[in-house]
Amino acid sequence: MEHRASESARAEALRAEQSYVSMLYDRLDATRERAEASLRGEHGRGTEGGTHQARLERDVSAAEHARQVSRLSSIERGLCFGRIDDTGGERYYIGRASLRDARDELVLIDWRAPAARPFYTATPSDPGPLVRRRHLHTRGRTVVHLDDEVFDLARMSEPERRALVGEAALLAALRRGRTGRMGDVVATIQAEQDRVIRSGLPGVLVVQGAPGTGKTVAALHRAAYLLYTHRETLERRGVLVVGPNTLFLRYIGQVLPSLGETDVVLTTVGELFPGVRATAHDSPEAAVVKGGARMAEVVRAAVRDRQRVPEGDLTVMIDVRTSVRDGVEVVVERMPLRVDHATCVRARDRARAVRNPHNIARKLFVDSALTALALDEARQLDLPMDEEDLRYARATLWSRPEVREALDALWPLLTPQRLVAELLSDPALLRAASSGPDGEPLLSPRERRALLRPAGSPWTTGDVPLLDEAAELLGEDDAARKAAAREDRRRRDDERAYARGVLEINELTEVMDARALAERNPSDAATLTTAERAAGDREWVYGHVIVDEAQELSAMAWRTVMRRVPTRSLTVVGDVAQTGSAAGARSWAQVLDPYVKGRWREARLLVNYRTPAEIMAVAADVLAAVDPGQAPPISVRDGEAPPRAVRAARPELATVLPELVRAELALVTGDGAGRLGVLTPDARHAEVAALLPEAASALSAEALDAPSVVLTVTQAKGLEFDAVIVVAPDEILTQGPKGGQDLYVAITRATRRLTVVHETELPPMLARLRD
Numbered sequence: 001m002e003h004r005a006s007e008s009a010r011a012e013a014l015r016a017e018q019s020y021v022s023m024l025y026d027r028l029d030a031t032r033e034r035a036e037a038s039l040r041g042e043h044g045r046g047t048e049g050g051t052h053q054a055r056l057e058r059d060v061s062a063a064e065h066a067r068q069v070s071r072l073s074s075i076e077r078g079l080c081f082g083r084i085d086d087t088g089g090e091r092y093y094i095g096r097a098s099l100r101d102a103r104d105e106l107v108l109i110d111w112r113a114p115a116a117r118p119f120y121t122a123t124p125s126d127p128g129p130l131v132r133r134r135h136l137h138t139r140g141r142t143v144v145h146l147d148d149e150v151f152d153l154a155r156m157s158e159p160e161r162r163a164l165v166g167e168a169a170l171l172a173a174l175r176r177g178r179t180g181r182m183g184d185v186v187a188t189i190q191a192e193q194d195r196v197i198r199s200g201l202p203g204v205l206v207v208q209g210a211p212g213t214g215k216t217v218a219a220l221h222r223a224a225y226l227l228y229t230h231r232e233t234l235e236r237r238g239v240l241v242v243g244p245n246t247l248f249l250r251y252i253g254q255v256l257p258s259l260g261e262t263d264v265v266l267t268t269v270g271e272l273f274p275g276v277r278a279t280a281h282d283s284p285e286a287a288v289v290k291g292g293a294r295m296a297e298v299v300r301a302a303v304r305d306r307q308r309v310p311e312g313d314l315t316v317m318i319d320v321r322t323s324v325r326d327g328v329e330v331v332v333e334r335m336p337l338r339v340d341h342a343t344c345v346r347a348r349d350r351a352r353a354v355r356n357p358h359n360i361a362r363k364l365f366v367d368s369a370l371t372a373l374a375l376d377e378a379r380q381l382d383l384p385m386d387e388e389d390l391r392y393a394r395a396t397l398w399s400r401p402e403v404r405e406a407l408d409a410l411w412p413l414l415t416p417q418r419l420v421a422e423l424l425s426d427p428a429l430l431r432a433a434s435s436g437p438d439g440e441p442l443l444s445p446r447e448r449r450a451l452l453r454p455a456g457s458p459w460t461t462g463d464v465p466l467l468d469e470a471a472e473l474l475g476e477d478d479a480a481r482k483a484a485a486r487e488d489r490r491r492r493d494d495e496r497a498y499a500r501g502v503l504e505i506n507e508l509t510e511v512m513d514a515r516a517l518a519e520r521n522p523s524d525a526a527t528l529t530t531a532e533r534a535a536g537d538r539e540w541v542y543g544h545v546i547v548d549e550a551q552e553l554s555a556m557a558w559r560t561v562m563r564r565v566p567t568r569s570l571t572v573v574g575d576v577a578q579t580g581s582a583a584g585a586r587s588w589a590q591v592l593d594p595y596v597k598g599r600w601r602e603a604r605l606l607v608n609y610r611t612p613a614e615i616m617a618v619a620a621d622v623l624a625a626v627d628p629g630q631a632p633p634i635s636v637r638d639g640e641a642p643p644r645a646v647r648a649a650r651p652e653l654a655t656v657l658p659e660l661v662r663a664e665l666a667l668v669t670g671d672g673a674g675r676l677g678v679l680t681p682d683a684r685h686a687e688v689a690a691l692l693p694e695a696a697s698a699l700s701a702e703a704l705d706a707p708s709v710v711l712t713v714t715q716a717k718g719l720e721f722d723a724v725i726v727v728a729p730d731e732i733l734t735q736g737p738k739g740g741q742d743l744y745v746a747i748t749r750a751t752r753r754l755t756v757v758h759e760t761e762l763p764p765m766l767a768r769l770r771d
């Protein structure tokens with residue numbers, strides 16, 4: 001009887017919530033229709049008439065409406081996911097955006113608004129103003145389930161779960177099979193994550209946490225929160241998210257759009273220099289040298305080394321008289337112009353003294369040198385030389401290829417690409433750049449050998465900070481900028497010609513102006529989003545920068561990142577216990593003190609939402625062996641199966657591994673969800689991938705969508721899989737100075753099942769798997 005009564009009360013509650021949620025979707029539809037109508041209106045106003053300014057404004061306004069329509073579409077799924085009832089008898093609905101009803105009453109509160117905060121922070125021991133929190137689970141527009149928490153202390157569970165909010169909803173979310181893409185967690189953000197998300201905009205916030213504690217997910221929600229709270233500042237300047245590799249960026253790429261935010265640039269350090277897409281990797285030894293802060297000095301010295309004076313005097317042979325014979329121009333007389341050594345040194349020192357970047361200072365050097373050459377020419381030819389004559393003589397000399405060539409050899413116009421490529425492939429240039437200012441060499445012969453590579457080698461991620469450093473010291477290459485402007489004009493002319501063609505074909509030339517049509521091209525800078533403009537501009541200054549897997553960045557990479565955010569408004573996310581790169585961080589102080597000593601704050605996340613307790617116990621043994629100072633996180637979930645070890649001698653791998661993959665896949669896939677990752681030592685990747693032709697690899701387009709994928713540990717950083725198979729743990733352990741950290745990372749990628757395939761004795765730190 002009682003049971004039936006509660007059944008019907010639940011059904012009634014569901015009906016009531018359904019009617020509220022339906023009302024919300026009606027409001028969403030109405031708002032979206034209004035935005036679509038405005039967009040149609042902008043387009044309908046056509047191209048005719050108006051000044052260029054008016055046309056531009058129409059384009060910008062249409063682009064804004066289009067963005068609003070896409071934002072409203074992106075919040076469709078799970079529009080409303082929560083409700084809070086407070087002690088004053090008020091109730092509020094929480095969702096992905098704020099909505100008002102026809103009377104302008106707030107009917108849905110954006111999850112980022114201050115009024116929504118108790119939804120995330122209330123715990124049984126500290127419920128704040130709440131008497132009840134309700135999670136609404138929806139499928140499409142239908143409410144399918146409700147989870148209620150009534151806050152009375154008698155409900156307290158075991159100690160570490162006391163801090164959890166929305167336990168039932170959280171556990172349901174965590175148990176779901178992985179889809180290969182990170183999703184948003186707005187409905188189940190935990191109190192410790194909420195503190196990270198809503199921490200103030202200024203200054204540096206470090207989010208340190210063990211694997212699976214939700215650092216990435218919290219950082220992305222923080223980006224959405226900051227954009228909501230500081231829309232004015234951040235929409236103009238944009239937010240930059242730096243991740244470890246492109247696979248990871250694809251993995252997290254859906255989170256912000258699903259929260260309705262698109263003004264965010266997602267990139268790797270390898271892509272931070274526009275025009276260069278670095279994907280190759282340095283050897284560990286080269287990475288350490290290249291990532292060290294000393295390289296800033298080396299690049300500086302390399303630039304100075306390209307500002308030369310000749311050993312003795314400077315002599316330039318110029319052609320003074322030419323005649324035309326049989327239609328061919330021939331030189332009949334040549335004359336040496338001379339500048340003495342001391343004058344050359346003075347010209348160089350004067351140009352350096354102004355402390356302008358190399359390409360800008362070059363003008364000063366060239367001017368001094370041309371003056372000296374012109375004076376020598378006048379002396380030899382016995383010509384008069386007033387100011388006017390001198391100006392003319394300098395210009396004439398500069399137009400001579402032989403003069404340009406001579407001066408270019410002394411103080412060349414340099415692009416960052418040329419400077420760095422030549423530095424790293426020419427032993428003499430590298431040796432010259434490595435002799436420090438006080439005679440102490442900046443790099444040892446061994447370090448120089450580690451850096452040297454054949455000319456024409458592909459760019460590595462470690463080169464990008466050097467290119468950025470060089471760009472700062474070289475200054476904007478005027479010639480390159482002018483060439484880009486010329487190219488831009490040419491493109492516009494082409495667009496105009498094309499537009500004219502279109503008009504002619506449609507016989508519209510009478511009523512429409514080709515320039516107007518061309519200028520309505522959406523590639524127009526005014527209609528680009530902040531993110532699009534920022535991504536193409538090396539000197540763009542962002543409003544906020546988030547660095548994920550930040551422990552992997554070298555000292556040089558930090559210089560590159562910091563240049564993009566002079567206000568030092570950053571979120572630094574990572575785990576120093578997971579540092580895999582030999583050039584990476586050992587502590588946050590080591591990384592941040594050079595920039596913001598004593599002015600950064602740290603938040604720690606302690607609860608692991610990814611890895612079940614049994615698997616985490618194995619990972620904790622590894623952590624204790626490789627980094628005893630670090631505490632492992634607390635897992636919120638138990639696993640469905642104990643982790644296991646399978647021994648297979650190398651020749652057997654070809655049969656054992658495919659069988660294991662098949663069996664594990666059968667256990668974790670279903671409903672289009674469920675993923676398996678096979679994680680290998682770097683040196684074994686190709687061999688293992690060949691044994692598993694059905695599995696994707698990191699570079700393939702399906703890497704995230706295929707049911708199974710073979711990755712090295714570095715490629716798997718930040719990702720997760722329902723089932724993980726770790727191959728040859730002993731080789732992972734010894735593959736580099738950070739092999740122990742790599743094994744720790746590999747084991748903590750599993751959300752449900754872990755299998756370790758070993759060919760030799762299990763390493764002692766994995767002894768737990770033997771039982």
Ligand SMILES: Nc1ncnc2c1ncn2[C@@H]1O[C@H](COP(=O)(O)OP(=O)(O)OP(=O)(O)O)[C@@H](O)[C@H]1O
Nearest residue numbers: 185188189190211212213214215216217609610718
């Ligand atoms: N509050 C939450 N609600 C639901 N799921 C969550 C929550 N917090 C974290 N998760 C899930 O836990 C998993 C791990 O999160 P995330 O990848 O952000 O961790 P991380 O700390 O960055 O891990 P790593 O250091 O290993 O990269 C993800 O699947 C994430 O969606």
